[in-house]
Each structure stands twice: as C-alpha cells, then as structure tokens.
Amino acid sequence: MKNKSERYIPLVVSVGQVAIFPYYIIWLKQASITFTLFAWLFAAFSFTAALGYRIFQSKKNTSSFIPFIYMGMGSLYVLVSILSNSFEFLPYIALLIQVILGFLQGYYHAWHIERKAYRLHAVNHYLLVGSVMVVLSFVKILSPVIIISAFGGVLFMIGFGLAWVTQVTCIELDDVK
Amino acid sequence: MKLLPIKLQKHALHKNPWFLGLIVFMFSVWIVLNIPIEKRKYGLSQSNLTTDYTGLLPERIKGIVKAGDRTELQRIVKEANKNGHHISVAGLQHSQGGHTYYKDSVVLDMKTFNKVLEIDEQYKTVKVESGATWGDVQAAIQPYGLALKVTQSQSIFTIGGSLSVNAHGRDIRFGPMAGTVKEMTILTPTGEIKTVTRNDSEEWLKYVLGGYGLFGVILDVTLELTENEVYTIHTRVLNIKDYESYFSNLLRNDDTAMHYARVSVAPSTFLDEMYIIDYKKTGTQDNQTPLKEEHGARIGKMAIDLGRKGGSWEDLFWENQKLLIKSIDGDKITRNNAMRGNSAFMEYTKPSRVEVLQEFFIPVDQYEEYISDLKNMLPDNDKDDDFKIHNITVRYAPKDNYTGLNYAKEDMFGLVVLIQHGLQENEMDNAEAIIQKWTDLTLEYGGSYYLPYYHYQSKEQFQRSYPGWGKFHQEKLKRDPNGLFQNIFYNYYFIEGASHEK
C-alpha cells in the first residue's frame, strides 16, 4: 500500500502543481498591486521553501506528516479560489498564502527526492505536465480559480485518504503486535 | 567543545532552521510594511478614455497639452477660436463631475505650470503659477514663517483647480478662498492675457473664481498670506444639539483660528454624536517645524476599509476615532501642518463600486433641525444597503460675496459626505434618488450643494441652489462667444441636463 502511495501520489501532486501554476500565477498577479510586490511574494515563497526543506532534513520521523502537507496545500488552493479579488486585504493574505505554501512545498519536495521512485517520476513528470498543459489549452476555462480549486480539492482528499489509511494501518499493526 | 572553522560555521548558518525561520519572518514583516497602498487609476489619456477622480464619466478627448509657456497657451487659445476646437482645463483632477474634460476637447494640463514666482515677506503675499499645489506653496513660504489663509483640508490640490471651485477648509477667520486673491493673470477665452484685481471694472475675478474653468485659464495668482502660527489642538465630543451654540461661542471669541467637526454615522450614535477639533492660537510664529508628511497610511487604510463595511465595524471605527482625537488633545501644530490633512489612507479601489464625495451647505442657525430631519430620512445602519455613508465632516463656509456662482449665500456649515455605492444601473439610480432627496431637504432649509462633485442633482435642483446661474450663463456667453472653454459639468447643468430632463 505504502509503495503504491509513494509511487503514484507524488506524481499526481507534482504534475498537478505545475499544471495549475500558470493559473495560480494569474491569481497572484491580480492580488499583488505592483510587479515589485509580485516579485517579493515569490521571494517569500522561496525563502520559506528553503525553510520547509531544511526542517524536513533536520527531523527524524518526517514521512508521517506528508498526508497533512497534502491537506495543507489542498486547503490553501481552495482558499485561493474562494477569496474574492476585491477583498481589501488580499495582498496581505497572498503573502500569508505564499509563506505557508512555500513551506509546505519545500517540505514536500525534500521528502519526494528521497523516495526511490523519484528518478522515475522525473521523466514521467515532464511528459505528463506537457500533456496536461496541451489538454488544458483546449479547455475554455472561464476563471483560473476553477482549476485551482479543483486541484486543491483533489489534493485535500488525497491527504485525507492517506491520513486515514495510515491510521488504520497503524491500528492493524498494533493489533498484530 | 570543539570550535568549527569559520568557513564551516558560515556554511552551517544558512542550513540552520532557526536562522532560515528568522530570515523568513523578517522578510515577511518587511513585505507587510512595504505593501503599497493601492491607488485608484484615473486621469488624462490620449490613447484611452479620460476620467477624473471617480472614473464615472469616461470620455475620449482630442489631445493633451502640457502647459509650460504662457505664449504657447495663448497661441493654442487663439487657434482654437479659429478652428472651432473646444478647450478644457485640468489641474489634479480631483473634481468628480467631468469638470476637466469634454468630448473631443483639447485639455490643458496645468500641472507642469507650477513655479512659485515671488514671495513678499513684508506684505505677506505669494505669486504663484496656477498648476502648483498648495503643498508646493507651503514648501516655499514655510521658511519665512508664513502660511496660507484659506485652503482645503489637504494640500494636494492645484491653486488653479482650488480657485476655480472657490474651495474652503478648516479656517474660520479669513472668509472665502476667493477673498484671499489679491491679483491674478488670466488668459481670456478670446486669447488676451490680462492682469485683474478685485476692483477691476470688468469683474473678471467674479466669474473666474468659482468659474469651473469656463472663463479662461488662470495663469498665475497673487495670494494673501498670514503667519505660520503654532496652535494648540483642542478636541471634544459633543451632542448634535449643542453644536450650534458651541460654534457661535467659538466665532465670538477670537482665540480659535481653525475648526472642523465630524458627525457620527455609526449605527449606535447615528447623527446624535459628533466630535470637534479646534486649533487655538498661541501667538507664536514658526519657521522651523518641517512640513508634515503622511505616515501610517497603511494602518489608516485598514481601519477605514473596516469602517466602510458598516454596522458594528462602523461603531468600532467611530469609537476608535474618539480615542484618537482624545490622544491629540493639547498637542501643538503649526498652521501649515493643520492645512495638510492626510489623503493616501482614503484610497478606495473596490472593483464595481465607487466612493464619491457630496457636500451640502446649510445655514448655520438651521443645523440642529436639519440634522434631525436628516436622521429621519437616512437609515442608521446601512451595513446591508448598497448606498453606504462612511463619514460626515462639518466645516464652516462663510458668506461669499466674491463669486458669481456662490454656494454660501449666508454663513453656512458644509457637510461633506463620503459615500460608496455600486456602479450597476439600478445602484446608480438608487444613489441618485437618495442624493436628490437629500438635496431637496437641504433646499427646504435654504441650503445648497457643492458643485465640484458628481452631478447626481437635477438641473432644476441646480437652478434652485444657485439663483445666480442665469447671470453666470449670460456672462459665459458674453465673454466666451465661441464657447471655447467646455467641460462635462457645463454641458450637464447649463445645456443638456439629465437624459430625463431633456
């Protein structure tokens, strides 16, 4: 079970994140008033990604957090799609989202590259992203938020499912002991 | 403990989660402090539609001329007379009813015509080009310990734009702004450059001041000044019914130079409570204190944005304002700085909605009864309404005998109202209906309304508010026979009116 979840889910997560990236960028651009702020928000993302990455490396039992990382990223994407663009505090909320998202993605990435399937994923990842983007280019989407929220929902459900399965497996293992 | 070589320590630093966490925290705080305040987008444009401060009346114009040289301006006016082009005049375009442009007109952008020409310390006057802002003038006269007599409550407007609407502000001693003009150079609609004074038999000043750019271009002006005195701020919360007597006492005693007040629009004290801010004379002249710049606009904007939501947010905003004025009670401020109210924190950029100003003038002795009637007319809680009132400031507008289109036929209180509403047709109609009803009430009390703002009022209401409109129109036709100087404001009130009035 663990093998399968480590084989396919990270691929879905990585491909999905890249595929929604252009849509997320559009949202972020709308939320940031100037290009300078837009660039700062990216810088904040990068710094916190480094922090997430480092925290993963410095901890021991790190894999157990992965379902929650998925749930966290999923909820953030859903939040992005709910927030109205006319919201007065949007730039401040966008900063918060970038900081949390950066952390979660850094943490996730540090975990992902340590998986055995990572090398295999790399090739599939590029091929899949390419194909998904070609497909998306034919889909007439009214608003980027629909794509973002759909992916956020999927990510949340994956995280939730994984957390539940892990829980059940732990209980079963305890019983066996 | 074994010490690591410096190179290794450095290497370890950026891998330390605590260090990275600190960087992230500091960087995020720095971003929060530097997130720009979103500015509304408006202004002159040749490629897109031109608008003014509210963006409500987009229109295509023929061209923009950046004013630089008066003979060049004269040539443009003379040529336009020959080839039948229309000209409009624009300062900083804070007027809100298309006063600075007109369909297919050439717009003279006066912002670049902004030199302070001469300061006479002995006679306390300043000669300045009309595109300069009050802020520019203050910067020039402050080292001499001098200050302006009458300005708006902020210093962001051009001199030409302010004189053309005969603006008013916090001063209660020097009469209307028009009265502080000693001399003026104008470019008339027929292309003559004239220097005019109040005693001029042709009465140019009567029509150029408060003339909304319809009687030619103000080139430069000599303004009377006064001392840049230090004042003590005095603040107090009052009940509406005590204001009239409070103010007449204030006028009678000579110790207060400037004054304004705010009326509560918060549901729990709606049109019951108000606070006042007085600037009391100390007799000390100042030429040292620097001109204040706007600080804390971000926090101010956050607070005002919350208050704009109405309901209990508005209550909170009002309570907060009362705390704020208590905290400044007894502080000292120079006259120049008292005339430099903040403005950036007021930016309103919500898509599909607009924030507008309206100002109603009411005879000083009618204030209490008027507010009581207004209270019956307006809902005390507009949280769920489209039409929201966020602020009412009260200022004194003394009787004006200087201008043709005068809003203060006797001593008045001006109630400046900050309103937000939606831009859908039904929302615009609703705003118009409420403001027209409000104007009718004001007219019943012998009042009037201020013309630099958007024309929600009907042509008929304009004529009742400004009985001198007919003479003003006659003079316009006489002095500008080719109808050279045009703007949307003139077209609406003097020619076409609202679509249902045609």
Ligand SMILES: Cc1cc2nc3c(=O)[nH]c(=O)nc-3n(C[C@H](O)[C@H](O)[C@H](O)COP(=O)(O)OP(=O)(O)OC[C@H]3O[C@@H](n4cnc5c(N)ncnc54)[C@H](O)[C@@H]3O)c2cc1C
């Ligand atoms: C946030 C805000 C606060 C305000 N507060 C106050 C206040 O406290 N008191 C008050 O009285 N008013 C107030 N007003 C209204 C303001 O005073 C007027 O709108 C004023 O005209 C703004 O100056 P401006 O430089 O933006 O002029 P513009 O809007 O550019 O022009 C106004 C009029 O002047 C004419 N004009 C401009 N320059 C010249 C020139 N050189 N020669 C001939 N005509 C010219 C234009 O054609 C136009 O008709 C406020 C407005 C805003 C938006």
